[in-house]
Amino acid sequence: MKIGITCYPTYGGSGVVATELGKELAMAGHEVHFISYAMPHRLNHFFDNIYYHEVEMSNYPLFEHSLYGLSLTSKMLEVIEYEKLDLIHVHYAIPHAVSGYMAKQVLKKKNSDIKIITTLHGTDITLVGLEPSFLPLVKFSIEESDGVTTVSRFLKEKTITNYYIDKEIEVIHNFVDSELFKPSANQAFKEKVAPNGEKVLVHVSNFRPVKRVPDTIRILHRVLDEIPTKLLLVGDGPDRSECERLVRELKLEKNVYFLGKQDGLSEILSSSDLFLMPSQSESFGLSALEAMSCGVPVISSSVGGLPELIVHNQTGYIAEIGDVNRMAKYTVDLLTNDKKYKAFSENSRKRSVNNFEKKLIIPKYIDYYEKVLNS
Numbered sequence: 057m058k059i060g061i062t063c064y065p066t067y068g069g070s071g072v073v074a075t076e077l078g079k080e081l082a083m084a085g086h087e088v089h090f091i092s093y094a095m096p097h098r099l100n101h102f103f104d105n106i107y108y109h110e111v112e113m114s115n116y117p118l119f120e121h122s123l124y125g126l127s128l129t130s131k132m133l134e135v136i137e138y139e140k141l142d143l144i145h146v147h148y149a150i151p152h153a154v155s156g157y158m159a160k161q162v163l164k165k166k167n168s169d170i171k172i173i174t175t176l177h178g179t180d181i182t183l184v185g186l187e188p189s190f191l192p193l194v195k196f197s198i199e200e201s202d203g204v205t206t207v208s209r210f211l212k213e214k215t216i217t218n219y220y221i222d223k224e225i226e227v228i229h230n231f232v233d234s235e236l237f238k239p240s241a242n243q244a245f246k247e248k249v250a251p252n253g254e255k256v257l258v259h260v261s262n263f264r265p266v267k268r269v270p271d272t273i274r275i276l277h278r279v280l281d282e283i284p285t286k287l288l289l290v291g292d293g294p295d296r297s298e299c300e301r302l303v304r305e306l307k308l309e310k311n312v313y314f315l316g317k318q319d320g321l322s323e324i325l326s327s328s329d330l331f332l333m334p335s336q337s338e339s340f341g342l343s344a345l346e347a348m349s350c351g352v353p354v355i356s357s358s359v360g361g362l363p364e365l366i367v368h369n370q371t372g373y374i375a376e377i378g379d380v381n382r383m384a385k386y387t388v389d390l391l392t393n394d395k396k397y398k399a400f401s402e403n404s405r406k407r408s409v410n411n412f413e414k415k416l417i418i419p420k421y422i423d424y425y426e427k428v429l430n431s
């Protein structure tokens with residue numbers, strides 16, 4: 057197949073899923089064309105069968121605000137025509153699904169067609185898509201897509217109930233490369249961050265308010281009453297300064313490392329003891345899956361699709377949103393009981409390999425493409 061993929065190229069779950077999917081499709085012999093405003097960050101070297109088309113932005117003086125949705129449509133049309141694409145798979149509804157719809161309409165006028173598949177990832181449905189100004193357009197673009205997938209059963213339900221969608225939606229969970237994300241601590245790194253054998257907590261996100269990153273610092277603060285512990289904060293975003301302020305206020309400067317955006321995530325995760333995900337909303341939790349694949353249990357809030365990934369009392373623990381006391385209690389419980397920790401760690405690895413390994417999930421996308429193309 058000749059497949060166009062549009063996604064946000066930045067440090068975020070939807071872009072990671074889109075890029076890793078594209079890489080796997082290319083390895084399976086399909087031709088993949090990424091169409092975006094920048095090179096997706098996990099597409100960091102040459103891959104056979106992968107092409108990148110940058111969306112050019114017009115800087116005509118009348119356009120005070122960027123017209124990205126329109127520029128994207130134009131680039132989609134160009135790539136569809138010259139590369140003879142079979143379908144375009146857009147990740148995150150806004151504005152990608154709308155641009156796809158417009159491209160399809162332009163082609164219709166020329167008696168041509170392109171199949172548009174939209175994958176809904178999370179806040180496009182649960183947060184920003186619900187803003188009154190966006191809601192009708194998001195609903196419309198979902199209904200007009202030739203195929204729609206969500207990354208969890210939770211997100212499918214939300215899409216149907218929040219947008220009154222009467223359409224078949226396929227659930228295809230996030231996936232992980234379990235050979236890359238595997239248990240293998242980097243001793244030198246571990247000794248550097250925890251020189252006295254302290255336990256290591258880790259959190260990875262884009263530091264948006266929905267991630268509740270300050271909760272991870274409050275959890276650490278309580279855990280430190282019981283056990284020497286360090287916290288690694290990986291990623292960057294709007295809440296980072298607030299987190300740095302909180303660390304200073306609680307005098308935790310020696311216990312928290314702000315690592316910023318990192319490429320070598322598997323090394324960091326596999327050198328950690330526990331992953332914290334206290335999110336306000338989370339449609340699946342890709343970084344928690346990557347941690348589990350490294351044999352790292354997860355303590356999370358009980359929101360969204362997280363219970364589809366984390367099995368309470370087997371691969372980690374789930375608590376109410378904002379209940380940092382309970383999350384801290386669970387953390388101490390697990391980190392002071394070696395036998396239980398070992399079982400949770402093994403369960404986490406097994407669950408990710410048996411249910412979410414890329415070799416199991418990628419064929420679901422390929423089958424879905426074929427179904428849509430033959431419909």
Ligand code: GMT
Pocket residue numbers: 064067068069070071073177178179180207230266337338339340341342343
């Ligand atoms: O919805 C978002 O916040 C955007 C998206 C991203 O680009 O970071 O994250 C979502 O997509 C991931 C991949 O499918 C999921 O694993 C995340 O749970 C989801 N984030 C939220 O729902 C907050």
